[in-house]
Amino acid sequence: xxxxxxxxxxxxxxxxxxxxxxxxxxxxxxxxxxxxxxxxxxxxxxxxxxxxxxxxxxxxxxxxxxxxxxxxxxxxxxxxxxxxxxxxxxxxxxxxxxxxxxxxxxxxxxxxxxxxxxxxxxxxxxxxxxxxxxxxxxxxxxxxxxxxxxxxxxxxxxxxxxxxxxxxxxxxxxxxxxxxxxxxxxxxxxxxxxxxxxxxxxxxxxxxxxxxxxxxxxxxxxxxxxxxxxxxxxxxxxxxxxxxxxxxxxxxxxxxxxxxxxxxxxxxxxxxxxxxxxxxxxxxxxxxxxxxxxxxxxxxxxxxxxxxxxxx
Amino acid sequence: xxxxxxxxxxxxxxxxxxxxxxxxxxxxxxxxxxxxxxxxxxxxxxxxxxxxxxxxxxxxxxxxxxxxxxxxxxxxxxxxxxxxxxxxxxxxxxxxxxxxxxxxxxxxxxxxxxxxxxxxxxxxxxxxxxxxxxxxxxxxxxxxxxxxxxxxxxxxxxxxxxxxxxxxxxxxxxxxxxxxxxxxxxxxxxxxxxxxxxxxxxxxxxxxxxxxxxxxxxxxxxxxxxxxxxxxxxxxxxxxxxxxxxxxxxxxxxxxxxxxxxxxxxxxxxxxxxxxxxxxxxxxxxxxxxxxxxxxxxxxxxxxxxxxxxxxxxxxxxxxxxxxxxxxxxxxxxxxxxxxxxxxxxxxxxxxxxxxxxxxxxxxxxxxxxxxxxxxxxxxxxxxxxxxxxxxxxxxxxxxxxxxxxxxxxxxxxxxxxxxxxxxxxxxxxxxxxxxxxxxxxxxxxxxxxxxxxxxxxxxxxxxxxxxxxxxxxxxxxxxxxxxxxxxxxxxxxxxxxxxxxxxxxxxxxxxxxxxxxxxxxxxxxxxxxxxxxxxxxxxxxxxxxxxxxxxxxxxxxxxxxxxxxxxxxxxxxxxxxxxxxxxxxxxxxxxxxxxxxxxxxxxxx
Numbered sequence: 079x080x081x082x083x084x085x086x087x088x089x090x091x092x093x094x095x096x097x098x099x100x101x102x103x104x105x106x107x108x109x110x111x112x113x114x115x116x117x118x119x120x121x122x123x124x125x126x127x128x129x130x131x132x133x134x135x136x137x138x139x140x141x142x143x144x145x146x147x148x149x150x151x152x153x154x155x156x157x158x159x160x161x162x163x164x165x166x167x168x169x170x171x172x173x174x175x176x177x178x179x180x181x182x183x184x185x186x187x188x189x190x191x192x193x194x195x196x197x198x199x200x201x202x203x204x205x206x207x208x209x210x211x212x213x214x215x216x217x218x219x220x221x222x223x224x225x226x227x228x229x230x231x232x233x234x235x236x237x238x239x240x241x242x243x244x245x246x247x248x249x250x251x252x253x254x255x256x257x258x259x260x261x262x263x264x265x266x267x268x269x270x271x272x273x274x275x276x277x278x279x280x281x282x283x284x285x286x287x288x289x290x291x292x293x294x295x296x297x298x299x300x301x302x303x304x305x306x307x308x309x310x311x312x313x314x315x316x317x318x319x320x321x322x323x324x325x326x327x328x329x330x331x332x333x334x335x336x337x338x339x340x341x342x343x344x345x346x347x348x349x350x351x352x353x354x355x356x357x358x359x360x361x362x363x364x365x366x367x368x369x370x371x372x373x374x375x376x377x378x379x380x381x382x383x384x385x386x387x388x389x390x
Numbered sequence: 391x392x393x394x395x396x397x398x399x400x401x402x403x404x405x406x407x408x409x410x411x412x413x414x415x416x417x418x419x420x421x422x423x424x425x426x427x428x429x430x431x432x433x434x435x436x437x438x439x440x441x442x443x444x445x446x447x448x449x450x451x452x453x454x455x456x457x458x459x460x461x462x463x464x465x466x467x468x469x470x471x472x473x474x475x476x477x478x479x480x481x482x483x484x485x486x487x488x489x490x491x492x493x494x495x496x497x498x499x500x501x502x503x504x505x506x507x508x509x510x511x512x513x514x515x516x517x518x519x520x521x522x523x524x525x526x527x528x529x530x531x532x533x534x535x536x537x538x539x540x541x542x543x544x545x546x547x548x549x550x551x552x553x554x555x556x557x558x559x560x561x562x563x564x565x566x567x568x569x570x571x572x573x574x575x576x577x578x579x580x581x582x583x584x585x586x587x588x589x590x591x592x593x594x595x596x597x598x599x600x601x602x603x604x605x606x607x608x609x610x611x612x613x614x615x616x617x618x619x620x621x622x623x624x625x626x627x628x629x630x631x632x633x634x635x636x637x638x639x640x641x642x643x644x645x646x647x648x649x650x651x652x653x654x655x656x657x658x659x660x661x662x663x664x665x666x667x668x669x670x671x672x673x674x675x676x677x678x679x680x681x682x683x684x685x686x687x688x689x690x691x692x693x694x695x696x697x698x699x700x701x702x703x704x705x706x707x708x709x710x711x712x713x714x715x716x717x718x719x720x721x722x723x724x725x726x727x728x729x730x731x732x733x734x735x736x737x738x739x740x741x742x743x744x745x746x747x748x749x750x751x752x753x754x755x756x757x758x759x760x761x762x763x764x765x766x767x768x769x770x771x772x773x774x775x776x777x778x779x780x781x782x783x784x785x786x787x788x789x790x791x792x793x794x795x796x797x798x799x800x801x802x803x804x805x806x807x808x809x810x811x812x813x814x815x816x817x818x819x820x821x822x823x824x825x826x827x828x829x830x831x832x833x834x835x836x837x838x839x840x841x842x843x844x845x846x847x848x849x850x851x852x853x854x855x856x857x858x859x860x861x862x863x864x865x866x867x868x869x870x871x872x873x874x875x876x877x878x879x880x881x882x883x884x885x886x887x888x889x890x891x892x893x894x895x896x897x898x899x900x901x902x903x904x905x906x907x908x909x910x911x912x913x914x915x916x917x918x919x920x921x922x923x924x925x926x927x928x929x930x931x932x933x934x935x936x937x938x939x940x941x942x943x944x945x946x947x948x949x950x951x952x953x954x955x956x957x958x959x960x961x962x963x964x965x966x967x968x969x970x971x972x973x974x975x976x977x978x979x980x981x982x983x984x985x986x987x988x989x990x991x992x993x994x995x996x
Contacts, residue, residue, distance in 0.1 A: 114869045114901050117535065124555070125537060126901075128530050164438045165617045166633065174633070230686060238690040245694060246687040248680065249636055336684050340635035348436060348634065351860055 079381070083374065090370045097366040102150050105355040106139065112353055116163065150359070159360040163352065168360045171345055179329030179341030182257045186264035187326055190272050191319055193265065198276030199303050202284050213273065220270025228267040229336050232259060247338030260333040279314045283307045312383040320376040324368035328361070426675040427980045430697050432682045436634045439617035442602040443526050444534045451599050453637055455972035456677060458602035458622030461493060461520065462592050464885070464970045466977055467654025467663055470788060471885040471970065473593055477515065477623065488587040495520070495578040500644045502627045504619070506611035512644055515623050517574035519603035522565055524572055525550060526609070527600060531560040536600040545571025545583040561613070565606070587922040593884045599972060625672040625976040639677045639975070647671065650977065663966050672976035692957065693724070695988045698980070699958035699965065707773045710957060724991065725960040725984070731967035733954050734784040736890065737879030738946040739827070739843060744907040745874050747823060752944060754814035754822065759799040759947035760807035761850040767842060768950055775955055779948040781937050786969060787887045789933040798941040800948045807850040824853035828873040830864035839877060869901035878905065885970065887933050891917060894940050906945035913939045961985040
């Protein structure tokens with residue numbers, strides 16, 4: 079397994095290089111020159127030239143030791159992303175946003191996974207009953223409602239009308255208070271799709287011979303569900319769950335924006351709208367690394383939960 | 391099989407839901423500070439920085455102007471707007487040739503305490519601090535967005551800028567280097583010598599946050615982090631800036647204190663704006679801005695009494711305003727007040743005059759202008775609140791021509807548009823090609839706007855493709871003169887129409903303020919004339935003449951002037967609308983008793 083892990087880690091080098099190349103080409107060649115924008119209204123050519131020099135936009139793109147791409151590459155490898163366009167160090171922005179983003183996405187993630195896997199077990203077990211049909215109906219309805227509707231509805235009724243939660247972030251509130259409602263909304267909005275997926279996975283397992291055998295042997299329902307069905311359904315669950323973890327880092331754009339949570343989703347969309355390539359680059363690079371790492375973790379988990387899988 | 395057999399799982403789900411409810415319970419009120427007078431506002435976009443020398447966006451200026459002060463300001467109550475001293479002792483003494491300004495600085499003004507000073511104690515403000523502020527803008531390594539304000543205006547300043555080009559970095563610049571036209575003749579006297587007369591010097595530059603002194607000790611101590619460490623002389627100091635989230639200012643204990651104005655318009659006494667006359671400002675202990683980029687939460691917070699004031703979101707307009715443009719009974723029941731006021735702004739559909747199709751075809755541009763139903767536009771997009779723009783000078787301006795409606799081409803006349811299109815085709819020599827319209831924004835409002843304009847322009851027989859793009863892409867398109875038609879607007883920064891006229895001066899072609907890339911030698915000649923003229927009836931007439939020159943050439947289909955409808959709670963005092971509203975927090979006061987009563991009122995309403 080060690081050799082496998084080392085080999086996979088080595089694979090990350092071309093992947094990360096590819097990501098760096100892609101972001102550089104997209105933002106530098108396709109995106110165009112942002113000097114005019116930084117210079118502001120009525121800027122003279124000399125100011126624009128000075129900005130190009132300050133940000134290194136006047137250097138060769140590739141073919142020089144001091145080229146823009148080499149500098150882009152160096153800053154990524156050293157995690158020294160420099161300063162954003164508002165002159166704040168980018169790494170400081172990311173560090174500050176990670177906490178609120180994770181405070182929102184982690185409970186949302188676990189909430190969705192725990193509830194949907196648990197309910198999926200139950201509805202799969204009562205497959206064909208009114209409970210199952212109702213669950214499928216509610217799931218489809220939940221999937222059909224736009225995410226924004228959940229937010230607007232939740233914010234208006236739960237926070238404003240009934241006063242159960244705060245409407246918006248406020249420095250007087252604890253983190254638990256201001257992320258509770260958005261996290262709850264995220265869970266409710268995410269349940270439909272997840273519950274349907276896990277129900278299908280569970281049903282596939284329920285129809286297996288070994289389940290019938292287990293019941294025939296007289297094992298109780300709890301033991302069959304948790305000891306056998308759940309364990310055998312772990313491969314698709316792990317694939318879905320572990321690969322979702324890197325996205326937790328990126329936060330939730332809509333929820334963060336509507337509830338004023340100063341997380342990384344908010345940072346990312348702000349950077350996109352103000353064309354702050356320095357921030358976008360940093361976030362893309364970190365996301366790519368996380369994705370590669372969690373992909374590897376997924377493969378390792380496969381071998382841990384299923385002895386039939388071996389890493390070679 | 392019953393699902394109820396699986397009680398543990400159902401209990402788990404219930405437990406998770408209960409946890410969220412308990413965690414989020416809104417038991418904490420935002421009024422832990424009930425004894426403190428706190429102003430609570432929303433910012434609808436994130437702050438970019440708080441360094442006065444390099445900011446142009448309205449939100450950053452709004453916050454920074456509570457911390458840093460300028461030499462002059464616009465009177466809080468008097469209308470028409472009158473410029474009055476703030477850090478200056480009096481209005482400047484101007485030489486007979488209008489080229490030398492001598493400005494006495496108030497004594498006894500101190501910078502806020504900060505660790506950048508020896509012993510952490512703020513020192514006295516000196517004339518040299520203003521010299522430093524302007525030289526800093528001139529320093530090319532500082533990359534200030536405000537340089538165009540001073541370019542070619544002050545004796546020796548351009549040479550200083552040239553010198554900075556040779557410096558290695560921002561920190562290597564020697565600010566002691568002399569600039570002949572910018573000196574401190576003594577500790578409290580600033581002398582400015584101009585290359586040519588600049589009537590707007592006081593209104594444009596010396597009342598602009600760009601020239602607000604920021605302690606040089608802070609600039610050198612914090613380096614690039616100065617954007618989050620503004621050290622000024624204003625009534626408030628920065629306590630917390632959680633970037634992208636909220637800003638909190640607290641009262642500056644070293645602030646000298648200023649009396650609330652005792653004079654204003656005739657109606658001010660009746661409106662209660664003079665109740666605090668002579669009292670020492672600021673009144674508030676803290677000012678908090680929360681960044682809320684979506685309208686729904688801002689509106690809900692306002693209704694909950696957690697924001698003092700609010701604009702009216704388009705979707706909530708009918709909830710707040712009746713057909714007669716008054717408050718609805720629901721709003722009145724909450725003791726909410728409505729303020730309506732003209733904003734010095736103009737919006738248009740611009741034409742790129744260097745575009746081969748549009749630039750050489752005046753009938754085509756006029757046809758597009760005639761094709762748009764502006765009344766319908768204002769009704770649909772602004773609930774009928776705004777005014778039709780027949781020209782580009784906003785009605786708030788002294789030089790606004792009340793008869794402009796009869797003189798321009800901002801009328802809806804589809805028949806006339808169709809006639810003009812025939813003429814336009816003859817000029818073009820063949821069928822007119824599809825035109826492209828750049829709309830900044832991809833949100834629903836932008837798409838509706840694009841659809842509206844397209845609908846009216848195509849109705850008279852033109853083909854139009856609407857291109858929706860994010861703001862930076864749009865700016866690049868306009869700045870590189872590659873946009874054919876573009877939706878845009880401007881808001882004047884001073885109560886003088888020169889801001890509007892500058893948009894058509896050929897030396898300011900994009901990326902400058904003349905995004906139409908309009909060129910009219912006669913207009914240019916007049917612009918160069920009015921640029922050095924002081925306010926007079928003759929100048930006003932020239933302004934109007936220049937506006938007509940532009941309307942005749944039709945470089946844009948002018949659409950609307952904004953009229954602001956703003957709401958505030960009755961506890962929010964001294965909220966007189968001000969078109970150039972910077973540094974206003976010092977005037978505001980909260981009636982704490984009324985604010986407390988609102989909480990009780992809310993319970994009865996719910």
